[in-house]
Amino acid sequence: MDVGVTPVAEAVVPFVAAAVGTYGAGVVNRIQEAAASATVGVGGQLLRRLLGRSESAPALTSAVTDLAVDTSDEKRLATLQLRILDILRMDEQIRADVVGILQAAKPNVTASGTRSVAAGTISGGIVITGDHAQIPR
Numbered sequence: 001m002d003v004g005v006t007p008v009a010e011a012v013v014p015f016v017a018a019a020v021g022t023y024g025a026g027v028v029n030r031i032q033e034a035a036a037s038a039t040v041g042v043g044g045q046l047l048r049r050l051l052g053r054s055e056s057a058p059a060l061t062s063a064v065t066d067l068a069v070d071t072s073d074e075k076r077l078a079t080l081q082l083r084i085l086d087i088l089r090m091d092e093q094i095r096a097d098v099v100g101i102l103q104a105a106k107p108n109v110t111a112s113g114t115r116s117v118a119a120g121t122i123s124g125g126i127v128i129t130g131d132h133a134q135i136p137r
Contacts, residue, residue, distance in 0.1 A: 005085055005088045005089050005095065006085065008088055008095060008098060008099060008102070009081050009084045009085045009088055010081065011102050012046050012050075012084050012098060012102070013077060013080055013081045013084065015041075015042045015043035015046050015102075015105070016043045016046055016047050016050075016064070016080065016084070017043070017067060017071055017077060017080065018041075018043045019041060019043030019044050019047060020043075020064055020067050020068050020071055021071040022043075024068045025064065025065045025068035025069075027043075027044065027047065027064060027068070028047070028051065028061050028064055028065075030044070042101065042102075042105045045101050046098060046101055046102075047060075047064070049094060049097050049098055049101065050084060050087050050094065050098065052094060053087050053090065053091050053094060055090075056083065056086060056087045056090065059083050059086070060080075060083045060084070060087065063076070063079045063080040063082075063083040064080065066079065067079075067080050116129065117129060
């Protein structure tokens with residue numbers, strides 16, 4: 001699977017950061033304890049897979065622990081992304097597995113029928129299909 005490493009890492013970071021934000025520094029232990037559980041979500045699945053590379057697990061664990069102190073800190077997020085990039089560059093199998101997890105996490109949105117609308121989320125707007133629609137203000 002020939003997938004660019006940087007876009008994959010950029011896609012992974014928000015999921016892992018969300019898991020860290022929810023569970024704090026204990027997320028690493030939690031995902032190891034709940035390996036078969038969906039309680040840690042996609043971020044936990046991704047982190048669990050990335051921690052599967054024993055050579056880089058300590059550096060990734062350190063980045064996760066640091067991020068848990070302040071999940072909005074851009075430098076800590078950048079450090080996490082660098083650790084993830086390193087792992088994805090070094091291990092093609094982990095990269096393929098991570099891409100698979102990300103693809104499975106995408107919502108399946110289908111539009112069917114005349115003038116139907118397909119959207120994963122519609123926020124702050126109106127979607128109208130049909131002729132001569134009137135929108136009162």
